[in-house]
Each structure stands twice: as structure tokens, then as C-alpha cells.
Amino acid sequence: MNKIGIVFAREYGTRVRKRSFLIVTILLPLIIIGFYVAIIAVSISKNTTEQRVAVIDKAGIFDGKDQKIKEFSFHLFPADSADELASTYNKEGYDGYLLIPDSSIAYPSGIHFQRTSEAGSDAENDLNDDLAGLIGHKRMEAAHMDPEKIKQLTPEVSIVATIGNESRQSVSTVARATGYIAGFLIYFILLIYGTTVMRGVTEEKTTRIAEVIVSSVRPFELMMGKILGIGAVGLTQFVIWGFLIYLLQLIVPYAFPQIGRDLHGSGFGGMMGMLLQQAKSLNFPLILGCFVFYFLGGYFLYASLFAAVGSAVSDDAQEAQQMVLPITLIVVFSLVLMTKATAAPNSGLAVFGSIFPLTSPIVMMGRIPYGIPTIPLWQLLASMVLLIGTFMFTTWACGKIYRTGILMYGKKITFREMLKWAAKKD
Amino acid sequence: MSALLDVQHLKKYFDNQRAVDDISFAIPNGSIFGLLGPNGAGKTTLLRMITGIFYPDSGQIFFDGRKFGSDELINIGYMPEERGLYKKMKIGEQALYLARLKGLSHAEAMEKIHYWFHRLDMDTWYNKKTQDLSKGMGQKLQFVTTILHNPRLIILDEPFSGLDPVNANLIKDEIYELSRKGATIIFSTHRMEQVEEICDHIILVNQGKKILDGTVSQVKQDFKEHLYRLEVAGELHELRHPSFESVHVQGASLILRIAPGFSSNDVLNAFIGSGQSIVSFQELLPSLNDIFIKLVEGTPLARRFQTAV
Numbered sequence: 001m002n003k004i005g006i007v008f009a010r011e012y013g014t015r016v017r018k019r020s021f022l023i024v025t026i027l028l029p030l031i032i033i034g035f036y037v038a039i040i041a042v043s044i045s046k047n048t049t050e051q052r053v054a055v056i057d058k059a060g061i062f063d064g065k066d067q068k069i070k071e072f073s074f075h076l077f078p079a080d081s082a083d084e085l086a087s088t089y090n091k092e093g094y095d096g097y098l099l100i101p102d103s104s105i106a107y108p109s110g111i112h113f114q115r116t117s118e119a120g121s122d123a124e125n126d127l128n129d130d131l132a133g134l135i136g137h138k139r140m141e142a143a144h145m146d147p148e149k150i151k152q153l154t155p156e157v158s159i160v161a162t163i164g165n166e167s168r169q170s171v172s173t174v175a176r177a178t179g180y181i182a183g184f185l186i187y188f189i190l191l192i193y194g195t196t197v198m199r200g201v202t203e204e205k206t207t208r209i210a211e212v213i214v215s216s217v218r219p220f221e222l223m224m225g226k227i228l229g230i231g232a233v234g235l236t237q238f239v240i241w242g243f244l245i246y247l248l249q250l251i252v253p254y255a256f257p258q259i260g261r262d263l264h265g266s267g268f269g270g271m272m273g274m275l276l277q278q279a280k281s282l283n284f285p286l287i288l289g290c291f292v293f294y295f296l297g298g299y300f301l302y303a304s305l306f307a308a309v310g311s312a313v314s315d316d317a318q319e320a321q322q323m324v325l326p327i328t329l330i331v332v333f334s335l336v337l338m339t340k341a342t343a344a345p346n347s348g349l350a351v352f353g354s355i356f357p358l359t360s361p362i363v364m365m366g367r368i369p370y371g372i373p374t375i376p377l378w379q380l381l382a383s384m385v386l387l388i389g390t391f392m393f394t395t396w397a398c399g400k401i402y403r404t405g406i407l408m409y410g411k412k413i414t415f416r417e418m419l420k421w422a423a424k425k426d
Numbered sequence: 427m428s429a430l431l432d433v434q435h436l437k438k439y440f441d442n443q444r445a446v447d448d449i450s451f452a453i454p455n456g457s458i459f460g461l462l463g464p465n466g467a468g469k470t471t472l473l474r475m476i477t478g479i480f481y482p483d484s485g486q487i488f489f490d491g492r493k494f495g496s497d498e499l500i501n502i503g504y505m506p507e508e509r510g511l512y513k514k515m516k517i518g519e520q521a522l523y524l525a526r527l528k529g530l531s532h533a534e535a536m537e538k539i540h541y542w543f544h545r546l547d548m549d550t551w552y553n554k555k556t557q558d559l560s561k562g563m564g565q566k567l568q569f570v571t572t573i574l575h576n577p578r579l580i581i582l583d584e585p586f587s588g589l590d591p592v593n594a595n596l597i598k599d600e601i602y603e604l605s606r607k608g609a610t611i612i613f614s615t616h617r618m619e620q621v622e623e624i625c626d627h628i629i630l631v632n633q634g635k636k637i638l639d640g641t642v643s644q645v646k647q648d649f650k651e652h653l654y655r656l657e658v659a660g661e662l663h664e665l666r667h668p669s670f671e672s673v674h675v676q677g678a679s680l681i682l683r684i685a686p687g688f689s690s691n692d693v694l695n696a697f698i699g700s701g702q703s704i705v706s707f708q709e710l711l712p713s714l715n716d717i718f719i720k721l722v723e724g725t726p727l728a729r730r731f732q733t734a735v
Contacts, residue, residue, distance in 0.1 A: 006523070014515060203512075203513075204510075204512075207513055211479070213527060215479055215504040215506075216524070216527040218496070407479065409508075
């Protein structure tokens with residue numbers, strides 16, 4: 001249909017060229033990701049200002065050598081300079097003065113640390129850890145144990161659970177997270193682009209251009225052009241976001257090598273490694289395919305509902321709020337079902353929610369990352385067929401409501417009337 | 427002259443009213459046709475059926491002899507009473523969009539836009555937004571977007587409302603010019619003096635029914651009340667004569683109604699016989715306004731605000 005194309009081009013073109021589109025699409029993700037990078041960087045970075053510590057090591061735990069451990073650099077002084085050093089370490093450029101009595105290997109509680117200002121709890125913990133490590137080493141030596149051997153003997157446990165008779169790793173943790181994210185994205189898509197459609201329709205109605213346009217275009221063509229155009233804006237936005245995220249994850253390790261290294265060092269690494277391992281066994285083509293499908297299916301379904309409501313609203317913004325409430329509630333309810341479905345993908349509620357077409361776009365996305373044998377294929381197919389059928393029906397019915405609604409002025413329209421328009425024959 | 431638009435037994439009933447109740451009329455090719463009626467008479471519904479926005483419940487519309495269908499939409503330009511343009515869209519793009527929806531190619535549309543924008547002194551408007559225009563300027567733009575695609579049938583619903591006299595004249599001249607070039611124009615209004623000035627042919631609609639149909643002069647003849655104004659030199663001496671009754675006396679002039687069976691000559695003879703010297707004698711035809719009021723008055727004028735269901 002040529003005219004749908006012209007409407008589509010306008011809806012798409014005017015939105016994509018808007019300054020706010022550029023800001024939301026390009027700047028916003030950069031800001032959000034930058035924010036997260038900053039948070040991670042700050043939380044995992046250690047206090048890197050070097051602390052010079054003057055040490056009197058009567059117990060010999062430093063083996064008589066100056067050492068650098070974490071942020072501390074320990075400088076040894078002869079034992080007889082203890083009294084002098086206590087009063088002069090500051091002048092000689094040391095941040096602190098550490099006195100390790102000779103009984104420290106047996107009784108470490110006698111160690112004394114003196115400094116001019118508070119060290120902060122991180123530094124104190126680090127110092128405790130450092131000394132505990134050194135003393136531990138000495139104790140093992142005394143017990144004739146090889147520290148390297150002990151390290152080798154300590155096991156690292158990670159259960160390998162397999163599903164069915166496939167030799168595939170269980171993906172519960174990462175599937176849940178992925179489902180959550182995907183469900184949330186669909187939720188935002190439905191609400192944001194749905195209300196964009198509604199506002200567009202209401203704008204055409206209140207500026208009265210609808211009447212001019214429907215004298216050259218069928219109302220259904222106008223509605224479809226608008227829905228498709230705004231949907232394409234959404235897709236464009238997602239493609240750009242996907243591309244940006246891909247770029248960033250390439251760039252971040254190079255731009256901030258510190259973060260990558262710190263992540264590994266901080267024990268975070270082990271968990272990440274486990275999750276990445278799980279993520280590799282996720283069925284990404286399936287997830288991505290379903291995401292696009294439910295994105296479009298859910299969007300078409302809800303956009304037509306939003307368009308119908310938008311066409312029935314007269315200029316009153318408050319009235320619009322009231323009328324979209326039932327739709328918004330269903331979407332929010334889907335989100336609640338989805339959080340349940342990510343935790344228990346085969347619970348009755350999750351199965352129902354992922355097949356029922358009004359909730360399925362969000363709820364099914366919460367289940368899909370668990371993969372096909374966990375989610376029976378028939379459920380996925382039933383959900384898809386029902387969704388397609390429903391959006392074709394709502395588009396048709398809402399088209400009829402829309403056609404009448406956009407030319408009606410000055411009267412508050414009830415849902416009953418809207419149903420009557422939808423049921424009316426041409 | 428053949429009829430460009432032929433409307434036969436058109437009906438459109440809404441839930442609670444008969445918005446258009448069996449209306450038929452034909453519009454001769456190239457004429458300027460007035461569609462009159464009080465508020466809520468069904469004019470807008472009628473126009474919406476002619477522009478293909480509504481489907482009639484029954485009845486038929488023929489355009490240039492063919493049954494009206496969506497192929498004819500390109501031949502129609504409709505300017506609704508409630509003006510509508512996108513507020514935030516640039517004017518040039520907006521005009522292009524509306525023209526392309528009518529079926530013009532990009533190049534054709536641009537050519538027409540340049541022509542009309544130049545003609546109506548709108549050359550500086552391309553990159554402005556509609557929200558920056560005054561009401562009258564918006565009206566002008568709306569008019570241009572209506573006629574841009576060279577429609578054979580132009581439907582103008584209250585085209586002059588909100589226009590200052592200069593711009594109103596400008597638009598009026600364009601309407602005449604379009605008509606001269608062969609376009610047929612439907613002109614819907616309740617401003618009777620404009621109708622009298624512009625239209626060849628009118629119909630009057632009330633409560634969904636057509637109650638009057640004819641050329642302006644014919645309608646006036648049909649509704650004449652045999653009233654004449656007679657003016658004499660000097661003072662008027664009242665005169666009784668079976669050929670007329672006097673309706674109103676004002677200084678040296680008299681408004682009189684000629685009695686049935688008599689002619690104006692009888693009246694003049696009577697006055698001449700009385701020795702008064704006559705300065706002028708002319709027939710008073712009713713104005714469309716009078717006819718309108720006479721026909722519509724007494725019917726429940728303000729029907730419920732039109733509800734299109």
C-alpha cells in the first residue's frame with residue numbers, strides 16, 4: 001500500500017530527525033553505561049596512594065627484606081632504633097611506624113602501628129591481611145608445611161548440573177537474569193512506544209488534521225502507517241543501542257584496563273567466569289529470534305489498543321490517563337507474572353501468562369532463556385500463534401474504533417461505546 | 427452541462443438521529459454550489475460522505491458519471507471547517523506530505539507547492555512551523571494544501587472564517603479563478619451574504635433533509651412576497667387602492683405588497699392618477715438570509731451536537 005508507505009515515512013522521518021531522539025538513542029545509553037563503569041571502577045578500585053611504613057621487625061617475619069605488599073611499602077630499620085624512630089618517622093617521610101615484637105609469630109596481638117592520621121578501614125584491613133599472611137607463612141614453615149602445596153590442595157568447587165541426558169550445563173542463574181532483562185525490555189517497549197502511538201493519534205485528533213488526512217487516506221492506512229512508523233523508530237533505537245553496547249564492551253577493556261584487571265583480582269572474576277560459562281550454553285539465536293518476535297507482536301497488539309484509546313480521547317490529558325489505565329495495568333501485571341516466570345519457568349502461572357496473548361510478550365521472554373526442552377515447544381508455538389491471531393484481531397477491531405473516534409469531538413466516550421463501534425459492520 | 431457530482435438518496439443514520447435523511451442533488455460541472463443549513467443540519471456528515479470519510483447507509487454517489495470510489499479521492503480537495511495541520515512540522519514538508527497523500531509524485535508536488543506559495547506570497551514560509559503562523563495565515567496554508575493537487579471538485583467548509591478582509595478577498599479571487607479554470611466548488615457556510623455573492627446554485631439542508639434546491643435567482647423568485655418599494659418626489663400622500671396594501675411608510679418612500687390579481691402597472695397607474703410624481707419603483711426580492719430564517723425558524727434549530735457513531 002503506497003499510502004501507508006507515505007504515512008510511515010512521515011512518522012518515521014519526523015521522529016528520527018528530532019533532537020530528542022538523538023539524545024535518547026545515543027547519549028542516554030552512553031550516560032548510563034558511563035555511570036555503571038564509574039560505579040564499578042570506584043567500588044573495586046583500592047586506595048592506590050602508596051603508604052610508606054617504617055618497620056621495626058623483631059620477630060623477623062619480613063625475612064630482613066624491605067617489601068611492597070598492596071599499597072604498603074615496608075622499610076625495615078634496625079631494632080635498636082625503635083625509640084628514636086617512634087618520634088622521627090614522620091619527619092623522615094613515613095606515613096606510619098610499625099613495631100613487631102619478637103613474640104609476634106606466636107602471639108600476633110602485640111603488634112603496634114602508629115601513624116599521624118587515620119588510615120581508614122580499608123587500609124587497616126589490608127595491613128592486617130598483609131601481616132596475617134606473613135605470620136601464617138612463618139607458622140607453616142615452623143610446622144614444616146609447604147605453602148605452595150597447601151594452595152594446590154585447596155579445592156575449588158563448582159557443581160556441574162546437566163539437564164536431561166544432554167551434556168549441557170544448567171543455565172538457571174544466567175537464564176533467570178537474561179529472562180528478566182528481556183522481559184523488562186519488552187515491558188518498556190510496550191509502554192513507551194505504545195504511548196507514543198497514543199499521543200500521535202491524539203495529536204492528530206486535537207489538531208483536527210485527522211479529517212484532512214482521512215479525506216485522502218483510509219483511516220486504517222493512517223493508523224497502520226503510524227504504528228509501523230513508530231515501531232520502526234523503536235527497532236532503529238534498539239539496533240543502535242545493540243551496536244553501542246557491542247562497541248562499548250570492545251572499548252572498555254582497552255580504555256580502562258584497570259577495571260578488567262581489578263575485576264579479576266577481586267573474586268568477582270570467579271563469579272563472572274561461571275556466569276560467562278553458563279551464558280555460552282544459552283541458546284542465543286532462539287532468545288534473539290523470540291525477542292524480535294515478541295517485540296513486534298506485543299508492540300502491534302498494544303499499539304493498536306493505544307491507538308484506539310488515543311482516538312477516543314478528546315483534548316483532555318487527564319481523560320487520556322484514565323482511559324489508558326486498564327491497558328497499563330495489564331502490562332504491569334505481565335511484568336509481575338514475568339518476575340515469577342523467571343524464577344519458576346514451569347509454574348502454572350508462568351505457563352498461563354506466557355500463552356495468554358495479552359501477557360505473553362513479556363512473560364514468555366522471561367521463560368525463553370531456559371531453552372526449548374525446559375519450555376515445551378508446543379507452549380512456545382501456541383503462544384506465538386495466539387499472539388499473531390490476537391494482534392490481527394485487535395488491529396482490525398481497533399481500526400474500526402479509530403476510524404470513528406478520530407472524527408468525534410466534544411463528547412466523552414465510554415468503553416461501551418468503543419466496543420459498539422468495534423462490533424459495528426461497515 | 428453534465429453533473430460532476432450526482433448524489434442520490436443518500437442516507438446516514440446515527441444511533442440517535444437521522445443525520446442525513448434521503449438527500450439527492452446534482453452539481454453541474456464548473457459551478458459554484460452552496461450547501462447551506464443551520465448548525466447540526468447534517469452538512470458535515472453529507473460532506474464527509476462525499477469525501478469518502480463516511481460510507482453512506484444507503485444511496486449512491488456518482489462522480490463524473492462513475493460510481494464514487496477511492497480512485498476519485500485524488501479529484502477532491504476538502505477543507506474542513508475545523509482546520510487541522512501538524513503544529514510542529516515544517517510548512518513546506520507538511521504541504522508536500524498532504525499532496526503526496528493525495529497521490530502526487532514528489533516532483534509534481536514540489537512544483538505545485540512552489541507555484542502556489544509564490545502566487546499567494548508565502549515564499550518565506552517553507553521552513554517555518556505551523557505553530558508560528560497566525561490563524562489567518564494558517565487558513566491560507568490550509569487553502570493551499572486543499573487545492574494543491576488540482577482537484578476537479580473543491581469542497582470548502584466555511585473558508586473565510588478567521589480571515590481579514592484582504593486575505594478573504596485574496597482567497598475569494600482564487601476561488602473564482604479556480605472556477606473559471608473549470609473546477610467545481612462546493613461551498614458550505616451559514617454566511618448568507620457570501621453565498622449570494624459567490625454561488626450559482628444552492629441547496630438548503632435542515633434536520634437531515636433537503637428543503638430547498640435551485641439557482642440563487644430562482645430561489646429568490648420563488649420566495650418573493652410581491653413587495654415593492656416606491657419613492658415619490660416631495661411628500662408622500664397615503665393612497666388607498668385595491669391593487670396594493672401598504673406595508674411600511676418611511677418619509678417619501680413606501681413599501682407595498684401588490685394584491686393578488688393586480689400587476690405593478692395597476693399600482694403605478696393609481697399613483698400617477700393621484701398626481702404624485704414617482705422617483706423610483708423597484709421590486710424587493712427577499713435576501714437569502716430572510717429565506718433561510720423563514721425556512722429554518724420554528725424547527726428545533728440546535729439539534730443535539732452532532733454525534734457520529
